[in-house]
Amino acid sequence: MSSTFRAIPSVEAVLGELRGNGSWPHALAVDAARTAITRAREAVAAGSDAPDLATISAEAETILTELARPSLRRLVNASGVILQTNLGRAPLSERAMAAMGEAARDYTNLEFDLDEGARGSRHEHVRDLLRRTTGAEDGLAVNNNAAALLMVLQVFARGREVIVSRGEAVEIGGRFRIPDVLRESGARLVEVGTTNRTYVEDYANAITGETAAILRVHRSNFQVTGFTARPELGELAALAREHDVLLLDDLGSGCLVETADYGVEHEPTVRESLAGGADLTLFSGDKLLGGPQCGLITGRGELVAAMRRHPLARALRVDKLAIAALNATLMAYVAGTEREEIPVWRMLALKREQLEPRARAWAEAAGDGGRVVESQTMIGGGAAPGTGQPTWCAALRAERGAEWLAGALRGGGPPIVAGRGAGEGLLGPRGGAEWLAGALGEAAPPIVARVEAGELLLDPRTVAESDDEHVATAIGVLLAGGASGASQS
Ligand SMILES: *Cc1c(COP(=O)(O)O)cnc(C)c1O
Numbered sequence: 313m314s315s316t317f318r319a320i321p322s323v324e325a326v327l328g329e330l331r332g333n334g335s336w337p338h339a340l341a342v343d344a345a346r347t348a349i350t351r352a353r354e355a356v357a358a359g360s361d362a363p364d365l366a367t368i369s370a371e372a373e374t375i376l377t378e379l380a381r382p383s384l385r386r387l388v389n390a391s392g393v394i395l396q397t398n399l400g401r402a403p404l405s406e407r408a409m410a411a412m413g414e415a416a417r418d419y420t421n422l423e424f425d426l427d428e429g430a431r432g433s434r435h436e437h438v439r440d441l442l443r444r445t446t447g448a449e450d451g452l453a454v455n456n457n458a459a460a461l462l463m464v465l466q467v468f469a470r471g472r473e474v475i476v477s478r479g480e481a482v483e484i485g486g487r488f489r490i491p492d493v494l495r496e497s498g499a500r501l502v503e504v505g506t507t508n509r510t511y512v513e514d515y516a517n518a519i520t521g522e523t524a525a526i527l528r529v530h531r532s533n534f535q536v537t538g539f540t541a542r543p544e545l546g547e548l549a550a551l552a553r554e555h556d557v558l559l560l561d562d563l564g565s566g567c568l569v570e571t572a573d574y575g576v577e578h579e580p581t582v583r584e585s586l587a588g589g590a591d592l593t594l595f596s597g598d599k600l601l602g603g604p605q606c607g608l609i610t611g612r613g614e615l616v617a618a619m620r621r622h623p624l625a626r627a628l629r630v631d632k633l634a635i636a637a638l639n640a641t642l643m644a645y646v647a648g649t650e651r652e653e654i655p656v657w658r659m660l661a662l663k664r665e666q667l668e669p670r671a672r673a674w675a676e677a678a679g680d681g682g683r684v685v686e687s688q689t690m691i692g693g694g695a696a697p698g699t700g701q702p703t704w705c706a707a708l709r710a711e712r713g714a715e716w717l718a719g720a721l722r723g724g725g726p727p728i729v730a731g732r733g734a735g736e737g738l739l740g741p742r743g744g745a746e747w748l749a750g751a752l753g754e755a756a757p758p759i760v761a762r763v764e765a766g767e768l769l770l771d772p773r774t775v776a777e778s779d780d781e782h783v784a785t786a787i788g789v790l791l792a793g794g795a796s797g798a799s800q801s
Contacts, residue, residue: 319362320352328486331367336376344379348372359453359571364566386780388759392705392771395565395693397485399760401598401605402693403655405644406605415636422632428684435620437635438552441642446582448610452619453638454628457596458488460607461562463624463686464592465497466681468558468615471526474499477510478531479536484564490529499524509541514553525558526551528590530580549589558591559613565693566595566608568645574660576691577699582610591615597634599693602654603641604634659773660691660701664768667704670772670780679792681709687764689773707767709792714768720790721768759783 331338335460337343352363361370379623387399395401404412424434435452442451454460465474474494474736481503483489493500502523504514515526517586526548552559563585571579579600585593594613597606609619609626619625630638644653651657668684675682688700708718759782761770775783 316356316362317353320349321365321368322363323349325365326369326372329365330372330376338378341372344375345369345377377437385437386757388757388783389774390759390761390770390772390774390783392687392689392762392769392774393692394656394689394774395599395691397693402602404604404637405434405602405641405655407644407653408640412587412604413639414690415632420636422635428801433620434632434635435625436639438642441639441646442608442610445642445645446586446610447594448582448586448615448616450615451608451610451614452625453597453630453635454609454625455630456598456608457495457562457564457566457594458608459628460594461493461585462497462561462608463619463622463628464626465494465499465525466483467529467619467622469497469499471498472500472524473502473518473520473522473523474560475502475504475515475518475526476529476545477514477542478503479505479507479510479540479542480527480531482529484529490527490562494527504553508536508539510543511541511589512543512547512551515548517545519555519557523557525560525701527560527562529562532709543736545585545588545590548749552589552591555579559589559590561585561590561593563593563595565599565601565691566593566597567600569650569657571600571660574657574701576660576701596693597638597641600656601641601652601689602656604637606630606634606638659689662773664704667772669773670775670777671704671706671770673780674770674772674784674787675708677788678706678708678790678794681791682787684765685769687769687770687771701773703771703773704741705769705771707764707769707788708787709767714763716768717768718761718763719791721730721761721786723756723758757782759786 323342323345326348327341330341330345343367348368351371352368356362360527365535389396389399391399419623421432422437423432423434424430426431438450438453442448442453454463467766476490476494481490481501489786491501502518504510504518528545528548530584545559549559563580563582565579567579567581568583569581573575582593582595590611592609594610595601595608597603597608601608609616641654644650651661671684675684683706685705687703687705689703690700708714708717759770770783770787
């Protein structure tokens with residue numbers, strides 16, 4: 313046993329090999345060599361033969377390569393959810409990316425008034441476009457919609473009461489809970505009604521001298537169906553005006569166009585919310601708007617102006633890149649070209665017939681393991697939670713199960729080192745045969761799909777056509793090319 317341990321090469325020896333393969337910073341190379349050697353010792357302790365110098369050096373090289381790889385990486389979203397918070401929500405339009413690139417590369421007039429040659433305000437850049445696209449008197453962009461809500465409550469309701477329906481005091485996602493935001497803002501939550509039914513009288517009965525606002529929250533990730541009641545926004549607006557309290561509408565997705573035109577259930581628009589009497593309407597920039605991460609606050613001029621002057625406007629402000637991208641995104645709506653320009657709308661507008669051949673090509677790449685199925689693309693991001701857009705998916709079956717296949721396409725399969733042949737790896741278990749190692753190497757960028765009823769579904773609607781071949785190749789290597797490998801181990 314101890315002679316086996318002695319056979320493990322020294323850090324110096326591994327460094328010598330690494331030096332032969334390019335120039336890694338010394339401290340990083342030492343660190344990687346030590347890690348590779350530790351793993352080798354663990355393998356020996358577990359009963360394996362000592363790996364040779366070449367194997368350990370290759371391991372160290374892999375560690376270094378992974379270190380040099382950016383943490384934030386592009387991936388292919390075949391999950392069939394258009395707006396996935398975990399996958400970065402809305403992809404940007406070409407116009408928005410170009411604007412970001414330009415703003416990033418050079419100095420800008422971010423807070424400089426070119427006409428006056430004097431200090432300007434970063435908030436000016438999106439004001440006019442927000443007014444045009446929503447009909448609001450004024451608008452302000454902050455870091456995200458959660459920040460927008462926190463700020464509105466803190467500025468207008470701190471130390472006072474805010475009335476929320478029990479059916480809307482909900483968790484939006486990622487532990488973002490309306491009652492928690494209210495508490496953090498220093499406002500006091502007054503819940504009214506029941507989970508399924510809340511009437512105008514419930515709000516009216518709860519209004520006191522302490523009431524600062526009525527808050528409406530769009531039920532963005534669930535539906536309440538059956539025996540339900542919820543007042544119209546206009547009824548709440550009348551009540552709010554009568555008692556001189558604010559009506560705040562957190563729309564979540566914040567749509568600027570009619571979703572029914574895309575065959576999707578009607579999603580409340582910002583314009584409707586404001587026209588319906590909301591004093592302030594809040595929404596996200598990177599959901600259905602299809603722009604960068606930000607939170608938009610639109611509504612009455614004097615309220616938005618008060619927010620702009622508040623210290624929180626500085627703390628929660630957006631950077632020049634987000635302003636550039638938001639500006640360009642809103643311009644598409646002003647020009648009426650959002651359906652062609654903005655990826656979210658382009659994806660939603662794709663016809664089912666356009667998607668069928670793409671899904672079929674993927675299914676065929678899987679050989680016997682694939683078929684084409686009708687399915688639904690979900691919008692996600694808190695829009696139209698109950699309905700989807702009809703689509704075609706490739707449905708794949710693997711002997712080792714859909715979860716395993718999903719992992720392999722993501723490049724997160726069994727713990728093997730990509731590109732290394734079966735049995736050569738330092739890392740066990742060796743369940744990953746040669747073909748799988750190859751496939752993992754191929755799956756760059758990683759492909760994200762979804763498991764449904766024991767099958768892996770890949771939806772072409774959320775995949776750029778330029779990635780179709782990459783997906784087909786990865787499927788082919790995993791399922792058709794590797795059919796014999798799949799039954800190993
Ligand atoms: C998504 C959402 C939020 C949070 O928006 P972010 O931009 O993610 O901060 C708040 N309220 C509602 C109703 C939402 O759907």
